[in-house]
Amino acid sequence: MNVTEALHVWRSYREQMVRLHLVAESTYENQAAIVLQLQRALGHHQLDGLRKSHIELWMGERLQTCAPVTVRGEMNVLRQVLNWCVDEGHLLAKPRFPTLSVANVEADLPSDEAFLWVLAHVPEQHSRALEFMMLTGLSPHELERLQVRDESGTMFLETGRSTISIGMRPDFPVKQESRRRPVPLNRRAADIWYQAASGREPTAAVFPSVAAMQKAIRRAVDNPPDIPFSPTGTDRVTPKLMRKWFASKVASQQPEHILQRLMGHAPGSPITRRHYVRSSEGQGRDAVASVTI
Incomplete structure (x- = not known):
């Protein structure tokens, strides 16, 4: 059995888990996408011939274009597949895995000016979608x-x-039951919604795809106009950071349990502060402005 065949058998097993409601469909979809990546990179190896060096070289190639946290997630899926193969008797022992360090401390958010610059320099449909995420935390x-x-x-x-x-x-x-929730819209978010949704069929998508938004941001950042000047940090703005911007703004004004409800995190979850509440350069300046001796 080669790695491609093992991945196919494991994926079929996970499909059965979804049908039995033992695995969330969204979890399976994410894993299925990772399986395709693993198949392209490692599928030609025999299962019992897979070595740490093969995984290490693949890891190094992925790190050229992907964040460490993304590669670690892919390695976790591979580890899960190989553990299952051992349990099912397809493999005597899985190979050792290389170590991949992921920083526990994430970088601060770009400045508000960087976010506003991006909103002003992408096409209107993308700007509306990005701003909607900033206003709702989606x-x-x-x-x-x-x-x-x-x-x-x-x-x-x-x-x-x-x-x-x-x-x-x-x-x-949804991946977790807490993610199933009503999300309130303020006046501006409601205006954006009606502009985007007006005249469409009930089953029509309201906003562009995330991939399209990401491409629009990259085009704006890579080809900035001469005027106005592009603020620092625009190259770090991504669709996912809109949710983190929202979390940091709400966290400065509301108790944590309110933020967790809005974002769909379980009560008391450490995920909220560990990965979403981040400071910006502007908040740092404001914090020290009134400090005196």
Whole structure:
């Protein structure tokens, strides 16, 4: 059995787990995408001939274009596949894995000026989608799965507020039950929603894909206009950072349990502060502005 065959058998097993509701469909989809990457890179090796050196060379190639945390996630899937192969008798022992260090401390957010510059220099449909994430805290995959029917419009007409539903449709899977939630929209977010959703069918997607937004940001950053001047940090802005910008703004004004509810994190989850609440250069300046002796 080679690695490609092992990956195929493992994927079939995971499909059965999804049907039995033992694995979330979104988890399976993420793993299936990683399996394709593993198959392209390592699939030609015999399963019992896979060595640490093979994994190490693949890891090194991936690190040329991917963040360490992404590569570590892919290695974890490979480790899970090989452990399963040992349990099922397809492999006597899995090879040792190379060590991959991922920093525990993430970089500060770019300045607000960098975010605003990006919003001003990408096409309107992408700017609306990125700003919507900044105002709601939605993750990129949640945003691109939104459909027109996910909005409750009567509340906006009666009270000036509106809500969208995350994970309530049968075809809108969520990884954890806490991610299934209503998300309130403020006036600006509601305006963006109606501009993007107006006149579309109930099952139509409201916003562009995350891949399209990422390409739009890269085009703007790689080909900036001469005027106005591009602020530092624009090259670090990504669709995922919009959610972190939201988390950091809310965390400075509201208790943590409110932020966790808005972001779909389980109560008391350490994920919120560990990975999402980050400071910016501007917040640092504000913090020391009034310090005196």
